[in-house]
Amino acid sequence: MEISSKTVCKAAVQMAMSQTREEENTIKAQLETTGISSAAVNFGSDFRDAVQKILERAVVAAKREGIIGDEHAEEGAVAGAAHEAIRQIMDKCIGLNLGGKIGIARSGSHIAVSVFFAVGLLNLNDVVIGLGHRAV
16 A cells, blocks of 8 residues: 555654654654654754755755665655755744754655754744655
């Protein structure tokens, strides 16, 4: 049975929303039993410098966890999905700091990247979430 794009996207969001390494590993193990590969990586930066770093971290994490190989199309799918997720949160982030987690999930041809960040200045934060999907 093929896993739907909606299910893969939900998995990426779950990984991005995990609060601890232990929770992240628990979710990852549960997803593996359903045929979904996943990874998550923490991220924090000033938004001005963030876009390129988020794309790089997403691709590196996906490779490190075996979600994708060294193929150009797979790297591009992760980078494209990450870029789409960033575009969805851009308006709230310009000129501010952000910190949180990037979640990545894949099953078959479906790849999803989710970003879940606190955005703001000092302790005055808003929360944003973005999600991108690609087929490879």
